[in-house]
Amino acid sequence: MLVVETIAKIRRAHFVQGKGIKAICRELKVSRKVVRKVLRSDETAFEYERSVQPMPKLGAFKPELDRILAINDARPVRERLTLIRIFEELRGLGYEGGYDAVRRYARGWQREQSSLSAAAFVPLSFDPGEAYQFDWSHEIVLINGTTVTVKVAHVRLCHSRMLFVRAYPRESQEMVFDAHDRAFAFFKGACTRGIYDNMKTAVETIFVGRERAYNRRFLQMCGHYLVDPVACTPASGWEKGQVENQVGLVRERFFTPRLRVKSYEELNAWLLDRTIAYAKAHRHPEQRDRTVWEVFEAERASLVPYRGRFDGFHAVPVSVSKTCLVRFDNNRYSVAAGAVGRPAEIRAYADRIEIRQEGRIVGEHPRCFGRDQTIYDPWHYVPVLARKPGALRNGAPFKDWILPAHLDRVCRKLGTAPDGGRQMVDILTAVLSDGLPAVEAACSEALAEGVHSADVILNILARAREPAPTITIMTPDALRLRHEPAADCARYDNLRRAV
Structure with missing residues (x-):
């Protein structure tokens, strides 16, 4: 096979230096046939490929090899056999040829199958406010020194490419509701259509075609935000390709190298800052003269107004x-x-x-x-203490109970009294009827007077509950008496005489 360097030398010797075919053959030690082929074809490279591969020993085993390759291709990627294993299996069936013939045939078979199953796609275009896409991803972070696999919710507006990400411990339905609410609150609106995969928290049954039986609570959420849900064809991630690409982008730019945070709150605040910074720094893929953030700001006017928080439980x-x-x-x-x-x-x-x-x-x-x-919430168990005051000392809900300052001080002082437990239970029970601020104020007043018994504190609370004295009604000037009438009892005497 001629190399491109030899072809270039032949062409330069003839067309530039003006040498004849015979001189070129003598100088480069190639045949006249080769020189004529180069000069007449005007090609700069020649490749040879055998049109027919005989494979005399493999010929009888081709049907069996096709079957093995088809079965192997249908297996999951992790379970597929290598070509060496396929060659050994074919040898077990009586094949006496070499591995190279099997390898070349298998490569040709794979190219043929790829050409048959190759898929073509149509680029999609979305109007402002028309649709968003939703998906989950799993990322590894260090939270408070512990390696944790967090579930990250991804929302992407299809027109502006604006993204929103938030991390959760689970992928349960209440997390889906919270992610949607926070995303729409951030966007200040929602789109008319939402594109999802067939996640169990949204889709209960998949029918033929586009028909789906959606989860009732999921439909309630969509109805609240005025969103029409659309589920993709199973195993067809390209139908929501924008958010699929976003998963890889966020993993590469936000979660690499591995993040170290103290809590989910810190992680989500950091993700929100990075999201906004990314949108402001990167150009829109279609409108190259504007950033993603600028296109998003323009799209906000076309979004369905935010309807407030959905009660997503x-x-x-x-x-x-x-x-x-x-x-x-x-x-x-x-x-x-x-x-x-x-x-x-x-x-x-x-x-x-x-x-x-x-x-x-x-x-x-x-x-x-x-x-x-x-x-525990210790206040849930206070009514039980009225019947079992001894539980205040060793009850599990009351371990490390943090009380308000004055109430805690009274509790420590009563701890040394013989019936201090009973008194403290009476004070805590009063919280259920009078409220914690009132009891705390009564404890403060009692401690200021140098006492801390339950009777005094309850007495202060009782006095605070008594109604205030009646306010004196002031007579307005318009009704005030100007001329006081004189008393005249003679009129009664005149009445008696008349009778």
């Missing part, structure tokens, strides 16, 4: 144990003592949980994402 029925606890998500949370023995409902939000019973809240706590932890 995940409801779970629970039963209240005799220890005033309910179990949710591998943890236990306390509720008011009056809720024991009746069913309740937990409303789980992204950052907190509410326990409701018959329409009223009987417990509210920050959400815990650990396992086998118990979260």
Whole structure:
């Protein structure tokens, strides 16, 4: 095969130096046929490829090799056999040829299959406020010194390419609701259409074509924000290619190298700052004279106005144990003592949980994402102390209980009294009726007088509850008496005579 250097020498010798074919052959030691081919074809490179590959030993095994290759191609990537393993399997069937023939045939087979399955795509264009795309990704960060895999929610406006990302501990439905609310609050509006994959928190059943049975709570959220949800074809990520590309971009620019933060709040504040900085620094891919942030500012006028926060909770029925606890998500949370023995409902939000019973809240706590932890609110157990005051000393809810300053000082002083526990329970019980500020003020007044007994504090509270003296009604000047009438009893005597 002629190399390009030899072809170049032949062409320069003939067309520049004016040498004849015979002289070129003698100088470069090539045949006249080769020189004529170069000069007549006007080509600068020649390649040779065998049109027919005989493969005499492989010929009878081609159908079997096609079957093995087809089965292997249908397997998951991690489970596919290498060409050496396929060659060994073919040898086990009686093939006596070499590995190179199998390798060349397999490469040709793969090229042929790729050409048959190659897909072409049409570039998409979106109007301002028309659509957004949503997706999740998993990233690894160090939170308070511990390696954690966080779930990152991605929202992307299709027209302006403005992005929003927020990290969560889970991908549950309440996290989906919170991510949408925070994204729309940041954008100051929503689009008329939302593009999703078939995540379980949104889609319950996939039918033929575009038909989907969406989750009821997910549809409620979409109805609140006036969004029409659209689910992609399964395993067709290119239908929401913008947010798919955003996942790789955020992973490369925001999470590499590995982030070190103290909490999710710090991580999300940092992500929001980086998002805005990226949008202000990078050009829009279609409108090259404007940044992503500038196009986003122009698109805001076309967004559906933000409708306010959607009450995005995940409801779970629970039963209240005799220890005033309910179990949710591998943890236990306390509720008011009056809720024991009746069913309740937990409303789980992204950052907190509410326990409701018959329409009223009987417990509210920050959400815990650990396992086998118990979260107490000591005030839930104060009514129980009225019957069991001894529990104040060793009760688990009262360990490391932080009370207001004056109330805590009274508690420490009563700790040395013989019946101090009973007195402290009486004071704590008064909080349920009078409120913590009033009891704290009464404790402050009692300590100022040098006393700390429960009787004094309760007496101060009782006096504070007494109604104030009646305010004297002032007579306006218009009704004030100007001329005082004179008393004349003779008129009564005249009446008596008449009778």
